[in-house]
Amino acid sequence: MLYGKKKGATAFEELVEIKDVPESGSDPEQIDVTTLKRKIKSYVAGRQDSTLQSFTYNYTEENYFTKVMPYCNGEIHEFLVVFQDETGTLIEGSATTRKNAVSLNSAVEATLAITPQNIVDKNSTEVSALLPTSGN
Numbered sequence: 001m002l003y004g005k006k007k008g009a010t011a012f013e014e015l016v017e018i019k020d021v022p023e024s025g026s027d028p029e030q031i032d033v034t035t036l037k038r039k040i041k042s043y044v045a046g047r048q049d050s051t052l053q054s055f056t057y058n059y060t061e062e063n064y065f066t067k068v069m070p071y072c073n074g075e076i077h078e079f080l081v082v083f084q085d086e087t088g089t090l091i092e093g094s095a096t097t098r099k100n101a102v103s104l105n106s107a108v109e110a111t112l113a114i115t116p117q118n119i120v121d122k123n124s125t126e127v128s129a130l131l132p133t134s135g136n
Helices: 061-071 124-130
Strands: 002-005 013-016 030-032 043-045 053-058 077-082 088-099 109-122
Touching: 013 053, 013 061, 053 061, 061 088, 061 109, 077 124, 088 124, 109 124
Parallel strands: none
Antiparallel strands: 002 013, 002 077, 030 043, 053 109, 077 088, 088 109
16 A cells, blocks of 8 residues: 655555555665776675656546645655555655556556655554554
8 A cells, every 4th residue: 555645744644555566775886996906896885776666556536636646746745655564665755647558458557656855664663653543
């Protein structure tokens, strides 16, 4: 399940049921620190990228216009992905949404894309503390 908390709000609210979850980070860059004296290349870890967070959800008028679109206003909001084991990922960022292509005999879907400023994985205790009730 995906939850959202608008800028200035005090609690998360159920946003939409999602069909997939992207990776919550990436491998760090490798910075080459090999000197001429070394026979084997040496590296140190560089910066890690906070990758774009794209979520697919079922398109309905309510999901798209009522639930998701209010978060797509250019402001930074908080989003919380809650997994079946009650752990989760907290994402702070700005969001956009779009309707996906539609074909014969397929579900109509939409994508919520969050450009993250911060992504933090949370254990079940931390997730429970963020949610007002245990209705996940």
